[in-house]
Amino acid sequence: MKMKFTFAGAAIAALLATTAAQAEDVIGYVTKSATNAGWMMINQGAEDAAKEEGVKLVAVGPSFQGDLSSQLEVFENLVAQGAKAIAVAPVDSAGIAPAVADAMSAGISVIAIDTGVSGAEVTSFVATDNFAVAKEQGKAAAALVADGDAIIYVTGNQAQSTGQERRNGFLEAFKAERPSSEVIEVPTEWDSAQAQEGVEAILNARSDVKMIVNAWDGGTMGSKAALENLGYSAGDVKLVGFDGASDAIVAMDEGWVHADTAQMLYQMGYQGIKAAAAAARGEAVNPRIDTGYFLVTPETSAEYKKMIGME
Amino acid sequence: MTDDLQGTPTRGHSMQDRLILLLIRFFRAEWSGALLAIIVLGIAIEFATTDTMFFRPSNLMTILNNSAPIGVVAAGMTLVILTAGIDLSVGSVMGLTAALTGYLVSFWGFPPALAIATGLGIGLLIGTFNGTLVAYFGMPAFIVTLAGLSIWRGTGHLATSAQATPQLPEIFDYFGRYNPFSDLRAANQAGELDGFAAKIGAFVDTHWLSFFRTFQMSMLIFIAFFIVLSIIIANTRYGRYVYAIGSNEPGARQAGINTRLYTLMTYMIGSFAAAFGALLFLGRAPYAKSDYGQMWELDAIAAVVIGGTSLFGGRGSLWGTFMGVILLKLINNGLTLAQLDTFWQMVVTGGIILVAVGIDIVRQSRDPEAVRKLLAAVGAFMAFLSLMTPASFWLGARISLMEHNAAMALREAGEKLAPGHTARLMEPAAVEVAMTTASANLLGALALLALTVLASVAVFRTSWLTTLGLALMFLLMIPVVAAMGYGVTTPFLVMGALVIGASTFVFAVFERARGLVENG
Numbered sequence: 001m002k003m004k005f006t007f008a009g010a011a012i013a014a015l016l017a018t019t020a021a022q023a024e025d026v027i028g029y030v031t032k033s034a035t036n037a038g039w040m041m042i043n044q045g046a047e048d049a050a051k052e053e054g055v056k057l058v059a060v061g062p063s064f065q066g067d068l069s070s071q072l073e074v075f076e077n078l079v080a081q082g083a084k085a086i087a088v089a090p091v092d093s094a095g096i097a098p099a100v101a102d103a104m105s106a107g108i109s110v111i112a113i114d115t116g117v118s119g120a121e122v123t124s125f126v127a128t129d130n131f132a133v134a135k136e137q138g139k140a141a142a143a144l145v146a147d148g149d150a151i152i153y154v155t156g157n158q159a160q161s162t163g164q165e166r167r168n169g170f171l172e173a174f175k176a177e178r179p180s181s182e183v184i185e186v187p188t189e190w191d192s193a194q195a196q197e198g199v200e201a202i203l204n205a206r207s208d209v210k211m212i213v214n215a216w217d218g219g220t221m222g223s224k225a226a227l228e229n230l231g232y233s234a235g236d237v238k239l240v241g242f243d244g245a246s247d248a249i250v251a252m253d254e255g256w257v258h259a260d261t262a263q264m265l266y267q268m269g270y271q272g273i274k275a276a277a278a279a280a281r282g283e284a285v286n287p288r289i290d291t292g293y294f295l296v297t298p299e300t301s302a303e304y305k306k307m308i309g310m311e
Numbered sequence: 312m313t314d315d316l317q318g319t320p321t322r323g324h325s326m327q328d329r330l331i332l333l334l335i336r337f338f339r340a341e342w343s344g345a346l347l348a349i350i351v352l353g354i355a356i357e358f359a360t361t362d363t364m365f366f367r368p369s370n371l372m373t374i375l376n377n378s379a380p381i382g383v384v385a386a387g388m389t390l391v392i393l394t395a396g397i398d399l400s401v402g403s404v405m406g407l408t409a410a411l412t413g414y415l416v417s418f419w420g421f422p423p424a425l426a427i428a429t430g431l432g433i434g435l436l437i438g439t440f441n442g443t444l445v446a447y448f449g450m451p452a453f454i455v456t457l458a459g460l461s462i463w464r465g466t467g468h469l470a471t472s473a474q475a476t477p478q479l480p481e482i483f484d485y486f487g488r489y490n491p492f493s494d495l496r497a498a499n500q501a502g503e504l505d506g507f508a509a510k511i512g513a514f515v516d517t518h519w520l521s522f523f524r525t526f527q528m529s530m531l532i533f534i535a536f537f538i539v540l541s542i543i544i545a546n547t548r549y550g551r552y553v554y555a556i557g558s559n560e561p562g563a564r565q566a567g568i569n570t571r572l573y574t575l576m577t578y579m580i581g582s583f584a585a586a587f588g589a590l591l592f593l594g595r596a597p598y599a600k601s602d603y604g605q606m607w608e609l610d611a612i613a614a615v616v617i618g619g620t621s622l623f624g625g626r627g628s629l630w631g632t633f634m635g636v637i638l639l640k641l642i643n644n645g646l647t648l649a650q651l652d653t654f655w656q657m658v659v660t661g662g663i664i665l666v667a668v669g670i671d672i673v674r675q676s677r678d679p680e681a682v683r684k685l686l687a688a689v690g691a692f693m694a695f696l697s698l699m700t701p702a703s704f705w706l707g708a709r710i711s712l713m714e715h716n717a718a719m720a721l722r723e724a725g726e727k728l729a730p731g732h733t734a735r736l737m738e739p740a741a742v743e744v745a746m747t748t749a750s751a752n753l754l755g756a757l758a759l760l761a762l763t764v765l766a767s768v769a770v771f772r773t774s775w776l777t778t779l780g781l782a783l784m785f786l787l788m789i790p791v792v793a794a795m796g797y798g799v800t801t802p803f804l805v806m807g808a809l810v811i812g813a814s815t816f817v818f819a820v821f822e823r824a825r826g827l828v829e830n831g
Contacts, residue, residue: 035473035602158653187653191605192597194643197377201644204373204525221597229376229488229595230524247475247598 025280027273028078028086029059030071032114037245038217038265039089041308042114045269046087053277058083068095075099084280085109085123087272093118093161109279113272115162123279126272126289128263130162133293134169134215134242140259140295141170141213141240142177149210150182152202154223156215157189166215166242174213184209188219195222196229203230203237211238217245217260224256244296246310252301260296262304267291331824341619341627344671345634348617348663349641356645358802365645372525374640379487379533380405380592382636384604385611386540387584389632390577392615395557395624396445396452398578400459401585402607404437406600407467409589410476413599417476423483427590434586435579437463442578446571452578460608467601475598487594489528496523529591536587541629553577558625614639617667619674638667679821684770686814687778691766693807694785697792697800698759701752708749711735715742755795762788766811775815782812 029046033039043059050057060074068091076099078086086108090096097119100110109123116125145151153170156163171183184206186198195214203209203226212227214220220241227237234255241248244262251257268291275285296304337343357365384401391398412430415421421429437459444455467473492515498504499512515523544550552573555563564570585604593599618635620627642663646656673685714735722728722736737745762784769781785808792800 035468035600037475040473155653185650186647187656193592193603196595196597197640197643198647200373200377201370201647204369205367205648207520225595225597229527231490231493247477250477 024054024056025084025277026056026058026082027276027280028075028083028088029057029273029276030075030078030086030088031059031061032071032089032091034061036218037247038243038263041265042089042269042272045266045271046273047269049270049273049277053274055273055277055280057273062091068092072096072099075103079103079106079108083108085111085276087111087113087126087276088117089113090115090117091160109276109285111272111276111279111285114268115160118161122287124275124285124287124289126268126275126291128268128291128293130165131169133261133263134166135173136293136295137166137213137240137242137259137261138170138173138175139177140261140297141211142174144238144240144258145178145181145210147178148180149178150184150206150208151211151213152184152186152199152209152223154186154188154195154199154212154214154219156219158187163190163215170213170215188215190216190218192218192222192225195219196226199223199226200229203227209237211240213240215242217241217243217248220245220248220251220257220260224251227256244294244304244308246308249296249301249305249310252296252298258297262294262296262308264291264293266308328823328827331820332827334820335824335828338674340630341671342631342634344619344667344669344674345617345631345638347670348667349634349638352638352641352645352663356649365648368522369520369525370644370648372527372530374637374644375530375533376487376525376527376595377529377644378636378640379529380588380595381607381610381614381640382533382588382633383536383591384585384588384607385614385632385636386537386629387581387588388608388611389615389618389620389627389629390544390553391452391581392612392620392622393553393557393624393627394574394577395560396574396577397456397612397622398441398459398581399453399456399608400437400441400463401581401588401611402604402609403460403463403467404434404582404585405589405592405604405607406602407437407463407470408434408586409593409596409599409603410467410471410601412589413476413479413593414471416479417599423480430589431583431586434583434589438579438582439575441582442575445578446574464601471601473601475600478598479593483590483593485528485594486532486590487527487529487592487596489594490524490526491528491531492523492526529595532591537629537633544629549573549576554625556624610639613664617664617671619671635667638663679817682821683814683817686810686817687766687770687773690781690785690807690811690814691763691770693803693810694759694763694766697788697797697803697807698756698763700792700797700800701755701759701795705749705752705756708745708752711737712742712745712749715745752795755792755797758791759788766807769811778811778815782808785811 027050031039031043031046034043046059047057058078060078062068062071062074071091072095075086075088075096079099079102086103088096088100088110090112093116097117100112100117100122101120103110104121104123110117112122112125112127114127116122116127141151153167155167158164158167174181174183184202186195186202188194188198195218199212199222212223214223220239223239227239239251239257241257241260242263243265244260248257248260252260271289271291275289279285294300294304294307353365384405388398388401408430411433412426415426415429416423441452441455441459444450445452495512496515496519499509499516504512544553552563552568552570555566555568556570556573560570589604592603596603614635615627615632616622616635617638618627618631618633620631642660646659651659669685673681715737718728718732718735721732765781765784769778785804789801789804792798792804
């Protein structure tokens with residue numbers, strides 16, 4: 001551990017030393033994952049914004065998705081080495097709070113991206129309102145089935161605010177419109193293999209499931225694999241996704257996915273770093289930046305693909 | 312392992328003696344703890360799920376299908392652990408080979424067979440690397456493979472930029488979702504069959520949903536892999552040497568065994584199994600990606616340990632691991648079907664692992680007192696479960712009242728309430744309801760608490776008279792609890808009475824078993 005800490009420290013120090021010579025503002029960017037397809041879009045947006053703003057972006061992530069302790073470590077290193085502003089996507093809303101409070105009191109601006117911080121003030125929170133978008137997802141999903149049809153909902157991690165808000169928002173809107181439909185839940189920790197296994201187990205036991213709604217598009221792809229494993233074809237059981245990831249959009253073109261509420265992922269990273277750069281220059285920043293959403297359906301998918309630059 | 316019990320049922324024994332001998336044979340197997348846990352859990356889930364049956368061939372085959380990738384990985388881990396080693400890198404090796412195989416097919420235009428061979432070859436190479444460092448350079452296996460855990464994961468991300476591939480070619484289905492009966496069914500539906508073939512085709516078609524749909528390659532390969540590997544272990548010099556190295560490495564070396572070579576081979580098999588598991592995973596997965604297999608090393612180790620294999624090496628079996636893997640997957644499958652709350656699922660999973668390993672430890676001790684204690688503890692646990700039904704209502708009501716009062720006190724002190732605080736304030740009507748709930752459940756909870764305490768005391772000291780008295784008390788509580796409206800606890804109480812009643816016979820059964828074995 002000690003070893004790793006010194007390495008990370010040395011690396012950041014070296015980066016900061018070279019950038020100080022160029023007199024650019026240094027913005028720390030602590031991401032949640034470097035390997036998740038959705039996060040890679042957010043990270044791209046962050047890089048592009050840094051280039052435009054002419055700031056030096058020091059991007060670091062946890063060693064695996066969801067590892068709070070390594071995220072705290074890199075966050076504290078950035079604070080100690082004098083970053084002007086830090087954009088952070090917390091893996092744990094409450095766990096990161098003490099470190100954020102320390103940074104804020106040291107005069108460093110902290111921008112929360114995607115997931116909020118509970119228990120500490122931040123300069124700005126840049127995210128889609130997950131609860132509101134999940135309600136839109138619930139409405140769109142309700143339109144695809146009749147009242148009384150059984151459906152599956154693949155949840156995200158219920159120990160995180162993102163997972164909780166998406167589930168609560170979906171259930172609230174869906175149940176309001178389809179009160180006698182049964183919702184069977186498949187709990188996951190954002191792991192597509194868990195989604196695949198759970199959906200397979202339920203579809204085996206019940207033949208009356210009409211639709212599978214997913215809290216994120218990794219789950220959508222896992223659910224699609226489960227359907228394929230059991231020999232279903234596209235459209236037999238409807239799929240609804242969340243995120244607007246490119247593989248889910250491909251699956252929509254093939255007739256598997258019927259609706260997908262896309263977060264403006266690229267915008268989240270882009271606006272987050274823009275806000276961080278502005279805060280580093282001492283400008284006032286809006287404390288809540290909503291990056292919006294887009295409802296992708298077979299009708300609107302062409303427009304969406306153009307928007308995210310997918311051919 | 313010394314075998315003082317040579318139980319084989321022979322002619323001329325009474326029914327009772329045969330039963331005892333059967334019990335001895337069952338508990339001599341390493342996998343009995345895991346199998347017992349599987350059966351008990353299966354029955355519990357069967358009761359918990361009303362409209363969906365758990366013990367159906369199609370559901371059991373689904374569990375087997377989903378066990379296949381991690382099962383193959385755990386088989387390799389079993390051999391490594393039998394040599395008193397450990398391989399923490401299997402999850403990363405699985406991720407690396409899965410991602411690379413998919414990448415070569417999708418983006419380099421490799422023919423699938425060549426990509427698969429490359430993936431398996433990389434598995435062997437990594438195994439050679441790990442094994443060489445452990446066997447020839449004397450580095451601790453824990454350190455070498457802990458480094459590997461990080462190195463191979465990073466390599467996988469680097470090689471494929473951590474991006475998912477498009478859907479893989481159909482040939483990969485033959486390692487996973489391919490169903491050998493699907494062609495027959497299609498031919499039947501198209502009316503291309505006649506005579507005997509048509510009869511089979513029609514049979515498959517009518518039983519498609521209830522049986523044949525889940526009859527897939529994953530499951531067949533999984534079982535075949537275990538059969539082949541266990542035959543190798545049982546019948547080759549390599550198999551014997553693995554156990555010898557694990558139980559006493561210096562001794563094995565002095566006996567002239569090339570322990571280094573065989574240790575190297577074991578790590579090669581371990582990593583090869585990880586690569587093969589990756590292939591089975593790709594056969595059911597939506598795409599190939601380098602973050603597959605995270606934490607699989609822990610799942611594989613858990614399966615091996617649940618299956619009765621000692622972490623210190625030299626003792627254990629492949630079939631134990633087979634049961635261990637199925638138990639882990641069955642927990643996921645069953646708890647999802649039973650729609651248990653996510654957080655409870657975590658708690659229950661850990662509890663079941665403890666129980667399986669606990670049975671195994673008692674089994675190994677061959678001590679009647681330990682068996683009696685285990686049975687008494689199960690009885691106490693049953694009392695606790697029936698206690699929890701009224702007690703959770705009482706506790707829940709008390710806790711919400713307490714939180715309400717604490718939030719009220721804060722408000723009266725003039726503090727600004729956080730959202731978490733306001734959420735805990737209750738309307739006067741809700742306060743009233745909480746108070747009645749608390750008082751209605753108090754007496755019943757106290758009676759069951761007394762039963763739980765008595766049953767817990769009986770774990771440590773008891774006589775057959777008090778034990779029978781205790782079993783009677785369990786039965787007496789059934790109408791009491793039913794009168795309170797908690798009929799659901801009846802199975803717990805019946806089970807508790809049975810288990811505690813059975814605990815009085817443990818010594819007699821052991822005595823008889825000794826006699827039988829010595830004379831037989």
